[in-house]
Amino acid sequence: MKLPRKFLNLFRRRELDAEMAEEMRLHVELQTERNRAAGMSPEEARYAALRLFGNVASVQEQAREGRGWVWLEQGWREWGFAFRALSRARGFSLAVIGTLVLCIGPNTAILSVLYSLVLKPLPFRDEGQLVRITNVAEKSGGAKYQSTLAQYRDFRANADRFESFALWSGQNHTIGDGSTPERVWGAQVTADFFGLLQVKPLLGRFFSSKEQVPGQDRVLVLTQSFWESRYHKDPTILGREILVADQPFVVIGVAPRQVEALDAQVRFLRPFVETPARADPLSRYEAEAIVLGRLRKGVTVEEGRAQLQVLEQRFYEGSADARLRRWHDEGGYRIGVGRVRDEETAGLRSRLLMIQGGALLVLLIGCVNVVNLWLARVSAKRMEFAVRYSLGAGRVALLRQILWESLLLTSAATVAGVGLAWGGLQIFNQYLAAIQKTIHPVTLELGVLGCVLAGVATVAVIVGVLPWALLSRSDLSVTASRTASAGRVVRRLGGALVIAQVAISIVLLVGAGLLLRSFAHVLAVKPGFDASRIVQGRVAFPKGYEDATINVATQQRVLAAMKEIPGVESAASVSDFGVMPDFGTLSVVVRGADPVAGGRQATGQFVSPEFFATMGIPILEGRAFTGTDFLRDGTAVIVDEAFAERYFPGRSAVGQEISFDAGGPPEGAPWLRIVGVVGRAQLTGLEQRDGLPFAYGPFSGAPAPAITLLLRTSRPLSDVLAEMREKLRAIDARFPLYETTTLQDVLDGLLTPRRGLVLLLGMFAGLALTLAGVGLYGVLAYDVAQRTKEIGIRSAIGATRGQIAGLILRQGVGKSCAGIGLGLMGAFYFTRFLESFLFDVKPTDPLVFLGVSALLLGVAAAASWLPARRAAKVDPVVALRAE
Known part of the structure; x- marks a missing residue:
């Protein structure tokens, strides 16, 4: 019979069975009529016809085998039997599904984040050959800085281990007409950027090197997402003018979505203008752009780095002046080369791997719990299996039943777990911008789902095979005792699994405890300023404000307008932001002081005279800035007490001269x-x-392209922002107000990665603690149920209830102590990998180790008490009669 016909027959079983029964009836009746015609009585004729026809059931089975797939029909029947069996054991089914959902959900979500942010290859050909080149200051803690046009040109002309190089510089731009200014993130790139990525335009064309010169650079390439969201896929966008910083730019093309893999927030690309000042060799370390390179096939990252380091040394020895050499030596600069994906996610990789490790440990604990549940279930159904085995069901058939039940439960748990993971990712994406702005929102990838399904299938098979393997070792005859050796094996294996659960839980709890103490110590740090009532917003100056006099006067006018807003107690302006993770590194030279090993370094920014009063930073010595400091040549500087103590120990810093x-x-x-x-x-x-x-300088006469406003007020953020925009429109309608928030939110945002790490590992540790307690309770409860006869005998010969309860308690606490001992040894080893995440806490902090041990011991005692109390209440007469 052809395969399609067999497949269709699967859905016509009742119809075909009815036809077969009718045909067989007709055969029997015809033979009966022949027998009657031969002289037999009606009853004798029918019996003779049936004997001639043979076994009706056997003929039916043979006919069914010929018309379809018996194994599929058999599997369907076994599936239905397994479903009915699990429906009767709802408590067991819900316990298994609930445990697996709590394990599968977090693992799927975190694996999706890890894959999307760290492991997923960039969508470019030979993406492993794409590298990012940085200047690494070894003496500044390995800080990485961007490059310049001069360095890029040197590499492009002389580094033959690379196929190509390109420059990328991302920054905020004001776009739109004067009535609706908007700040968006754009990038300046060299023309070879597109060739380096080997992408083709989605629409129009890319710009060429001829358009990288002043006057010829007024062209734009939009990203696909920006073209779709703002211009609704308008195919006539080519040739349209868009105002960027009040300058008209012509749209010449649309870049494919691949380009956005480098930076999810970029909206357009424009030419990187090559001016003589940018190309000056002595401006080689001005850090204005990212250098991207593509290694030739067969060239390793280290080989590429070595060649660039040779070029860097050649410049240092042949072209750098004495001042630049001193600066280079003080920072200990060298060339750094890393794959683009690795460089982008360097700060996330270790955290995500740690969180994924915690989730996998929870999964392991959950699987141990599920195995224990299955061992108890199979052991409890041993008599049922013995009866089925005696009636002809083989051991393989029993295995199939267990596997079907396991697959049904794990499938239900997988569906619910993936749903839980999807919901978790929606929440995570809300905070993604605070963690990594350059990455697209995380979704459930097919590859991740495939890994999850493969893992769940493996768990289902292991969970099914392990109980069957123990069952197959025992005597399955109906006369076998229920207290045979198989029960002891199950109890011993369950006890060993509980010890493993407790050990793994200790590792998670210690890690979470260390991070929690670190987070508490971070929160206890005094910020040194009052961020509770400060509103922050940034203003960019459009074309027409390049003149120093006009620019500085406008800054003062804007600041004065902010002070006029009702409810504003004070206002200040700064060059960057009020709070940010990196203000850059400055080399410090003290006049008249000898150089020190490693050089003197600081960080800082330019501030207005009202900055310290607005921020609540006290003046300890000397004075704050005044208005005259802004009108002079900018020689005044204010330093913090850490600066004074480090570089002027034992004397006053006021009056000292630095550079x-x-x-x-x-x-x-x-x-x-x-x-x-x-x-x-x-x-x-x-x-x-x-x-x-930290060092603070006053705004000098140099024009600032943008300033950040800081307003101290008790009014709601939305009300203040509305009035800030109104004041800015009154000065110039082209002023955009962006990066608006409160300073407290910014400060809290810097703690988001640590807070997330503590929250997730704490959640995993709590889940592990719960699962370990439930697992211990389950094993002891099963042990008590299996030892009812033994407990009855002990009671009959004089054991008191306290002695019996103590026996069970000692077993539970003893298993827990063994697990705690193993877990502490594991935690002592693994917590050293947490050292870089700890703040004022040692990886072997005794308070955490002792506290976690006491906590788990308490949970173990509570989990052991209920089975112990149940054992103490066993009536010896009832127990012996039950056997």
């Missing part, structure tokens, strides 16, 4: 004079308490 140029100020330039010392403010985040000292 932030390697080797001192250029010829003819003045030294900077310290006019005040302020309190230590953790403007780079609470975790950077021991970071670089």
